[in-house]
Amino acid sequence: MATMASKRDYYEILGLKRNASERDIAIAYRKLAVKYHPDSNPGDADAVEKFKEAAEAYEILSEADKRARYDQFGHAGTDQFAHQFHDVEDVFEAFGDIFSEMFGGQRRGGGGRRVRRGADVRVDVTLTLEEAARGVVKNVELPRNKACATCKGSGSKPGSQRATCPHCQGRGQIVQSAGILRVQTTCPSCQGAGSRVTDPCNDCRGRGYVQERAKLDVTIPAGVDNGMRVRLAGYGEPSPEGGPPGDCYCFVAVKKHKIFEREGTHLVLRMPISYSQAALGASIEVPTMAGPHELRVPAGTQSGDVFRVRGRGMPDPRGGSAGDLHVQTYIEVPKKLTPRQDKLLRELAEVEKSEVSPHRKSFLERLREYFTPNEAAETTTKE
Ligand SMILES: [Zn+2]
Ligand SMILES: [Zn+2]
Numbered sequence: 093m094a095t096m097a098s099k100r101d102y103y104e105i106l107g108l109k110r111n112a113s114e115r116d117i118a119i120a121y122r123k124l125a126v127k128y129h130p131d132s133n134p135g136d137a138d139a140v141e142k143f144k145e146a147a148e149a150y151e152i153l154s155e156a157d158k159r160a161r162y163d164q165f166g167h168a169g170t171d172q173f174a175h176q177f178h179d180v181e182d183v184f185e186a187f188g189d190i191f192s193e194m195f196g197g198q199r200r201g202g203g204g205r206r207v208r209r210g211a212d213v214r215v216d217v218t219l220t221l222e223e224a225a226r227g228v229v230k231n232v233e234l235p236r237n238k239a240c241a242t243c244k245g246s247g248s249k250p251g252s253q254r255a256t257c258p259h260c261q262g263r264g265q266i267v268q269s270a271g272i273l274r275v276q277t278t279c280p281s282c283q284g285a286g287s288r289v290t291d292p293c294n295d296c297r298g299r300g301y302v303q304e305r306a307k308l309d310v311t312i313p314a315g316v317d318n319g320m321r322v323r324l325a326g327y328g329e330p331s332p333e334g335g336p337p338g339d340c341y342c343f344v345a346v347k348k349h350k351i352f353e354r355e356g357t358h359l360v361l362r363m364p365i366s367y368s369q370a371a372l373g374a375s376i377e378v379p380t381m382a383g384p385h386e387l388r389v390p391a392g393t394q395s396g397d398v399f400r401v402r403g404r405g406m407p408d409p410r411g412g413s414a415g416d417l418h419v420q421t422y423i424e425v426p427k428k429l430t431p432r433q434d435k436l437l438r439e440l441a442e443v444e445k446s447e448v449s450p451h452r453k454s455f456l457e458r459l460r461e462y463f464t465p466n467e468a469a470e471t472t473t474k475e
Contacts, residue, residue, distance in 0.1 A: 099167050102149035110163065114154065121150035131274055208284075210329040210338035211237075217310065217342055221349040225381045225406055227314030232342065234308070237301040237329045243293035245330060247300035252291035257282035283332075300332055310342045315357065315409035320344045351379065357415025358405045364424035365389060378419050380404040387419060395422045 103110055106120040124146040126132075133139035152158045152170050161169040215234040239245030248254055256262040259281035268275045278284040292298025312322060321341045328338025346354070353360040363378055373391035377384045378401070385401055398420045405415025429437065 100145070102153050102162060105145055105149040106153065112153075117150065117153050121146055121154075126273065129273060131269065208331055209336050210331040212328045212338040213340050215308075215310075215340060215342050216345065217312070218345045218347060219312065219316070220347050221352060221354065222381065223312070224316050224344075224346045225314060227316075227407075228312050230310045230312060230342075232308050232310055233305055234340070235303055236306040236340075238304045238306070239330045240293060240296035240300055240302050242295040243300065245300045245332075245334075247289040247293055247296060247298040249291040249293050254287040255290045257286055257288050260286065262286040301330060308340065312342075312344065313409045315407035315414075316344045316346070317354070317356075317406075317409075318344065318346045320409065352381070352417075354406065356406075357408050357412075358418055359415065360418045360420060363419050363421050365393065365421050367423055367425070370394070370421070370423050378417075380417055381406075385417075389421065393421055397421050 103112065106112075106117060106124065108116055108120050112120070125143065128139045128143040128146065130140060130143060152162050152173065158170055158173055161173075213234060213236050215232045217230050217232055219228065219230075240247070243250060246254070257264075257279060260266050260279035264279055264282065264284040264286040265276050266279050268277060279286075282288050289298045293300075296302050306327075308324065308327060310322060310324065316322070321343045324340040324342065326337050327340035330337050351361060359381070361378060363376070365374065365376060369376065369389060370393045371391065373393070374389050376387050376389055378387045379385075380401065382404060385404060387399055387401065389399070398418050401417040401419060403414045404417035407414045426433070
C-alpha cells in the first residue's frame with residue numbers, strides 16, 4: 093500500500109481540476125474503472141493498484157462533506173474515512189451500484205450483507221368533516237403478509253435445514269461479465285440470502301409468510317385533510333430476511349360536507365339572511381363545528397359580505413393555530429309570501445319609488461365614478 097508521503101492527490105488520480113462537478117467525478121472514475129479493470133488486465137498488479145487507487149479517490153470526492161474535508165486538509169483530513177480496499181472484491185462491494193448503473197436497471201448491487209426491510213402497505217380511510225375536525229380512532233382492515241407461525245418465517249419444514257444456494261455458492265451475490273466489465277448483482281435464485289429452502293413448510297409452501305386480514309386501530313390526528321397520510325411505523329409486512337418490518341401508510345380522504353366548505357384550515361359557510369335582517373342588522377345563530385355561534389350582522393349587510401369567526405375553522409394537524417370560520421351572507425328572497433308580508437312589501441315598494449334606497453344610491457354613485465373619474469375623487473372624500 094502507498095504510504096502517506098507518497099499518496100497521490102485524489103484529483104490528480106482522476107485527472108480532474110479541483111472545481112470538477114459531481115458528474116465529472118463519476119465519469120472520470122468510470123473511465124478509470126474500465127481502463128484498470130482486473131478483467132482487462134489479467135495478472136497486472138499495477139493495474140490492480142490503480143483500480144483500487146481510483147476507487148479510494150472516488151469514494152472521498154463523490155461525497156460532499158468528505159470532499160470538503162479533503163479540499164481543506166488534504167489526505168490528513170480524510171484518511172480516517174478512506175476505505176482500505178484490500179482487494180478488487182472490496183471495490184465491487186462498495187461501488188456495486190456504479191457498475192450496475194452502467195448496465196442500467198440493476199441498482200441494487202453490493203447489497204449482500206444488507207438486510208432488507210419488509211414491504212410497506214397502504215390502507216385508505218374516509219372520514220366525515222366532523223371526524224377530521226375532532227380527530228378519530230379508526231378501525232381498519234387490510235390484507236397483509238405475516239410470518240408463518242408453523243415455520244416462524246423461515247419457509248423450511250420444522251426440523252429441516254436450509255441448504256447453501258448452488259447458484260451463488262452461498263455468497264448471495266453473483267458476478268456477471270459483460271464485455272470487460274463485471275457486474276455484481278443479487279443472486280436471483282436465493283434473492284441474496286445465500287441459502288435456499290430444501291424441504292418447504294406445508295402451511296406457507298416455503299414462502300415463510302401467509303396472508304392475514306390485519307385489523308388496526310389508526311389514530312387520526314385532528315385537522316387532517318384530503319390526501320394526507322398517517323404513517324404507522326412497523327405495521328407493514330415482515331422482512332423476509334429477519335430485518336425490520338415495513339410501515340403502514342393510512343391515506344385519508346375527507347367527505348364533502350353539506351354546509352361547510354374547506355379551504356386549508358379555514359371553513360366557509362354560506363349563510364342565508366332575510367332582506368330585513370340585512371337592512372336592519374340582526375343577531376343570527378350560525379352553525380360551527382363546535383356548536384352554534386351568535387353572529388352580529390350590522391345594518392346594511394350586502395349579499396356576499398364575509399364575517400370571520402376566529403378559531404372556529406379546522407385545527408392545524410401540525411400543531412399550529414386553528415383556522416377561522418368565514419361566514420358569507422347572501423340575501424334569501426322568500427318564494428312564498430303571507431298576505432301580510434305581501435302587503436308590507438307593496439307598501440315598501442311604493443316608498444322606494446319616491447326615495448332611492450341607500451344601496452341603490454351608492455351603486456349609482458359608483459357607476460358615475462366609473463364614467464367620470466374626476467368626480468370620483470370628490471365622491472370618495474365626501475364619504
Ligand atoms: Zn411456513
Ligand atoms: Zn444464491
